[in-house]
Amino acid sequence: MKRIKTAIVGASGYTGQELLRLLLLHPHVELVAATSRQEEGRALSAVFPRFSKVDGADLPFMLPDPDAIAATGAEVAFLALPHGVAAEIARALLERGLKVIDLSADFRLRSAATYEEFYGHPHPAPDLLEEAVYGLPEVRGEAIAAARLVASPGCYPTSIILPLVPLLKADLLEPSTIIANSMSGVSGAGKKADLSLIFCECNESARAYGVPKHRHLSEIEQELSIAAGEDVTISFIPHLIPVNAGIVTTTTATLKDGASAEAIGRVLDEVYGAMDFVRLLGEGSCPDTKNVTRTNFIDIGWTFDPRTNRVILMSAEDNLGKGAGSQAVQSLNLIFGLEPTAGLQFV
Missing domain, CATH: 3.30.360.10 (Dihydrodipicolinate Reductase; domain 2)
Incomplete structure (x- = not known):
């Protein structure tokens, strides 16, 4: 089976590290891009020694440049970025043909006014709110499977x-x-x-x-x-x-x-x-x-x-698992028609 070329944008935080752990071991995923401004140029295994000798862990961190991410051939990108920051790169990656699974709060709400009320600034991409699917697989499984933009829920x-x-x-x-x-x-x-x-x-x-x-x-x-x-x-x-x-x-x-x-x-x-x-x-x-x-x-x-x-x-x-990284991988499995448990059984 062809492996899914995948990117993680913001891969050096706690949720990013959990996504690395899951995706490096996922049988149907090829990790082709991991971004971090702070760790640019360093191998994943150098920043996170726990990944030493894991296949793919020699991949170097890169800057979060949408053109460079798209040039890797990535088909899907996970965004482990702060709210307010994720929306801009989400739009850029969508325009370049990638599917996006966003773990920030930027696309979870249907109302731009509610977003501004709770997050203290205008929504950075209100035109994408109607398209985004709230990524709770047990509730919205069919919609996630057909989605181009998934807003993974909070923990x-x-x-x-x-x-x-x-x-x-x-x-x-x-x-x-x-x-x-x-x-x-x-x-x-x-x-x-x-x-x-x-x-x-x-x-x-x-x-x-x-x-x-x-x-x-x-x-x-x-x-x-x-x-x-x-x-x-x-x-x-x-x-x-x-x-x-x-x-x-x-x-x-x-x-x-x-x-x-x-x-x-x-x-x-x-x-x-x-x-x-x-x-x-x-x-x-x-x-x-x-x-x-x-x-x-x-x-x-x-x-x-x-x-x-x-x-x-x-x-x-687990707030980093079902509340963040592994639930987002659950959505990836739905989008690409994989077994729901692929890469997620006691990892």
Whole structure:
């Protein structure tokens, strides 16, 4: 089978490194370009010695020049860039015939006004928003397969949206009562020098941040509103915890009048039971990040509290995996008609 010539733009950050790990080992991918302004000219294995003696790891980092990337023959590019930066190069690569899987926030929202409200500046490419497909494979698989531009979801949104969408579609929950509490490893903040993220500030400590209006709320509410068929506004409280990677989320919502708590497990099983990367743990089971880190799985458990009439949904994922790099590779597999699990089984 012909290997897919692939580029990673912004390959030296935490998500970029995860994409390198996955794509260097992917049986149907040939990595032909990896960009980094800081590491230009250095081999992947020199910057990341863990890749030494891995086939393809002698590839040198290059500058993120669209013409140079296209000249490598790349058919698809992953963009692991900050929001506001990704849109410009996405447009340039699309114009040169590449498919684009963007891991920034630039194309996740349908509304340019909502983007400006949450990200603090006008959208850099509003004309592309209608074309972009929100890249949650378990929800939008067919659309992703036909897409030219995929907006890969954020890490927190993945952990919140996946458990809720089937239940909102089945009209089991009161949307106005949804509250989501998430805890994430420090790698979720990105590879940057920030006093609040150094070891002595994070170790043996936990704290909330980004309240009451974390940027990820915009895409969470967008996708939940689509599922519920009405505008949904939720409370979302993210927390930083002293681990490298992993997200655990607990979401609660009131059961609708007339809805049965037993339907929660049945609906989740009907929607996700046969899906490769959703592991349903059943009623009363609490997911653990140690079981999902370095995988593309999301583990989901649930319970019902009859005292408060609230459903409690629990999920765990790797913020660099199912919340970022490996979920984006899942989209690549869909776009190119590969096995859904190609390159993603316990890597």
